[in-house]
Amino acid sequence: MSKIGTALVILVSAGVTFGALTLWQNIQDRKAEGREVTFAVGSIAEDTDDPAAWKSNFPRQYDSYLHTADIARTRYGGSEALSKVSGDTPWTTLWAGYPFSVDYREERGHAYMLDDQRETERVKQFKQPGACLHCHASVIPAYVKAGVAAGVPASDRAAAIEKGFEAVCAMPYADATKLVAHPVSCMDCHDPATMALRVTRPGFLHGIAALASSDEALAHLPSIGAWRASDRATPYDPNALASRQEMRTFVCAQCHVEYHFRGPDKYLVYPWKNGIDIEDEERYYDEIGFKDWTHQITGASMLKGQHPEFEMWNQGVHAQSGVACADCHMPYVREGAIKVSSHHVQSPLLDVNRSCQTCHRQDEAEIQRRVADIQGRTRHLMDLAENANLDLVAAIRAAIEAGVPAERLANARELHRKAQWRLDWVNAENSMGFHAPGESLRILGESIDLARQGVTDAERARAAPTTAMSGAR
Numbered sequence: 001m002s003k004i005g006t007a008l009v010i011l012v013s014a015g016v017t018f019g020a021l022t023l024w025q026n027i028q029d030r031k032a033e034g035r036e037v038t039f040a041v042g043s044i045a046e047d048t049d050d051p052a053a054w055k056s057n058f059p060r061q062y063d064s065y066l067h068t069a070d071i072a073r074t075r076y077g078g079s080e081a082l083s084k085v086s087g088d089t090p091w092t093t094l095w096a097g098y099p100f101s102v103d104y105r106e107e108r109g110h111a112y113m114l115d116d117q118r119e120t121e122r123v124k125q126f127k128q129p130g131a132c133l134h135c136h137a138s139v140i141p142a143y144v145k146a147g148v149a150a151g152v153p154a155s156d157r158a159a160a161i162e163k164g165f166e167a168v169c170a171m172p173y174a175d176a177t178k179l180v181a182h183p184v185s186c187m188d189c190h191d192p193a194t195m196a197l198r199v200t201r202p203g204f205l206h207g208i209a210a211l212a213s214s215d216e217a218l219a220h221l222p223s224i225g226a227w228r229a230s231d232r233a234t235p236y237d238p239n240a241l242a243s244r245q246e247m248r249t250f251v252c253a254q255c256h257v258e259y260h261f262r263g264p265d266k267y268l269v270y271p272w273k274n275g276i277d278i279e280d281e282e283r284y285y286d287e288i289g290f291k292d293w294t295h296q297i298t299g300a301s302m303l304k305g306q307h308p309e310f311e312m313w314n315q316g317v318h319a320q321s322g323v324a325c326a327d328c329h330m331p332y333v334r335e336g337a338i339k340v341s342s343h344h345v346q347s348p349l350l351d352v353n354r355s356c357q358t359c360h361r362q363d364e365a366e367i368q369r370r371v372a373d374i375q376g377r378t379r380h381l382m383d384l385a386e387n388a389n390l391d392l393v394a395a396i397r398a399a400i401e402a403g404v405p406a407e408r409l410a411n412a413r414e415l416h417r418k419a420q421w422r423l424d425w426v427n428a429e430n431s432m433g434f435h436a437p438g439e440s441l442r443i444l445g446e447s448i449d450l451a452r453q454g455v456t457d458a459e460r461a462r463a464a465p466t467t468a469m470s471g472a473r
């Protein structure tokens, strides 16, 4: 072998050895990281609501969770608490007589949920119940304590939570909020003993059990099949029966849903008995004769939609393809050899690479363009629906001012309730149509139609001679 040849062999083998060593070190690092992911499970006590206490066991998840305090904007979303009812907006008229007309903001990260609730004018200027806390705090320990205080033995944890939930719902907000200290926390979605996903919120557990108790209602949830097989002898329990992929949506559906307070005790209920389409929820409210408020201008018995993300998602192609909330809002982040779920829950448009490009091969600009198209179409139809609803308010106002008796406006008022509920539902849903583009446009189209019918009705009532009974159809 020539000298050069020998030197080459030495160099190459040194290179190979060096490479092998580096690789070996990498593997060791990764194995260590792998061990770290599972270590110390079980050492956290139940009811540890302070996320900082979970930090030493799960530093990566904890660090990304802290990022929910970050502030970044997108066109229709993002994390800045901009007012949605200041300046020139139809909503001060559409919500006349309701606290939302006073203060309603763009929502922001989970880190702020408790502070934003305590600070909103809807709480400061109006009397609100403890039921509000259900979705704005790590509230389960407070329920347990209140349940035990009401006489349930601490050994029956489930019963204590139920009793405490009932008691806290009925308390004045100012008293109830003293019982909690943290926004949504680890224990709300994880069993500390196993770290398995779990759902803890009574409102969700009752709602999903009501939904699962009838085939007819279930038919409205095509994305989730396992329920049909579940044993109807006992109420449906997602913690025992749901698949892991379903749980990756259910943990979010604990809060991102339509709700109402039932009766004088402000008992929190999700209106899912008939299904979770917008029409199912409306039918439920009609059946129990519910209204959120009486419209100050038209006198109609109104419904207010609240963040129906779970319901709207259920109507979209992603739900029907088995894509969960966490797939887009908590994508995996690779750290060394391990994949960590990002706990920086935020707008996926701020992280398209991890949130979308795992499944979609288009480049980022193309993906952003497709979302912008969907959101632009929704926004446009929403503008038309807002105008139609404003025209309806004006038409009923004109009829009232012209002295048309109330009974002849019953039909126009009913149409106002229906038309605005549809507009409001899409408006309150926070994806500007993205979660279910077709469904969003369908609902807005119906809102426009119902509002225009209402205008015709109110004008007819006004034009008719006062003795005629032409208002009702």
Ligand code: HEC
Binding pocket: 074, 075, 076, 077, 078, 079, 107, 249, 252, 253, 256, 309, 310, 311, 313, 318, 319, 323, 324, 325, 326, 327, 328, 329, 346, 347, 348, 349, 371, 430, 431, 432, 434, 435
């Ligand atoms: C296929 C991906 C995908 C899935 C699945 C998905 N979302 Fe979204 N979500 C989005 C996109 C895209 C937006 C629009 C963000 C924007 O406009 O900045 C959005 C917006 C939101 C917003 C408003 C965010 C903001 O910054 O204003 C919330 C809240 C939300 N989604 C919750 C949910 C919940 C809860 C589920 C499950 C029931 C879910 N999403 C399922 C992609 C998804």
Ligand code: HEC
Binding pocket: 077, 078, 079, 080, 106, 107, 108, 109, 110, 111, 112, 113, 114, 116, 117, 134, 135, 136, 137, 184, 188, 251, 252, 253, 254, 255, 256, 325, 326, 329, 330, 345, 346, 347
């Ligand atoms: C305990 C109730 C609760 C749970 C559980 C919950 N959220 Fe939220 N979420 C909220 C509240 C309340 C806000 C608004 C906070 C604010 O504006 O101060 C919010 C805000 C958001 C935002 C807006 C963030 C931003 O930066 O603007 C997104 C996106 C979101 N949630 C998605 C999800 C997803 C996905 C899940 C499940 C992995 C989930 N949430 C679980 C209550 C909850």
Ligand code: HEC
Binding pocket: 103, 104, 105, 106, 107, 108, 116, 117, 120, 122, 123, 128, 129, 131, 132, 133, 134, 135, 136, 203, 254, 255, 256, 257, 258, 259, 268, 306, 307, 428, 430
């Ligand atoms: C069923 C769960 C749930 C209940 C109950 C609930 N919220 Fe929320 N709240 C949310 C979610 C989810 C968001 C974020 C999405 C949004 O803003 O539409 C939110 C956002 C908010 C915000 C920030 C955006 C805004 O609307 O200005 C405030 C303030 C707020 N809620 C106050 C309240 C008050 C007051 C009550 C009681 C009357 C209440 N919440 C009850 C789930 C809930």
Ligand code: HEC
Binding pocket: 051, 054, 055, 058, 061, 062, 065, 184, 185, 186, 187, 188, 189, 190, 195, 197, 244, 247, 248, 251, 252, 326, 330, 339, 340, 341, 342, 343
């Ligand atoms: C709103 C619900 C929610 C909250 C709050 C939450 N997590 Fe998670 N967490 C999830 C979801 C969803 C996954 C994905 C689980 C899966 O796919 O099995 C996850 C996964 C995990 C995992 C498994 C490894 C991984 O990264 O996928 C760990 C560990 C974890 N979370 C720790 C925490 C800690 C610590 C906190 C509090 C600082 C926390 N989580 C708060 C929903 C939540």
Ligand code: HEC
Binding pocket: 317, 318, 321, 323, 327, 328, 348, 349, 352, 355, 356, 357, 358, 359, 360, 367, 370, 371, 437, 438
């Ligand atoms: C886990 C995989 C997965 C993720 C993550 C995902 N998608 Fe999808 N997406 C799908 C599937 C599957 C379909 C349906 C395709 C079909 O049936 O033709 C789809 C369809 C779509 C469509 C067509 C919508 C329609 O109603 O026809 C758009 C737009 C889209 N995705 C955008 C996004 C964006 C933006 C993100 C990130 C925020 C995202 N997707 C994240 C799997 C995913």
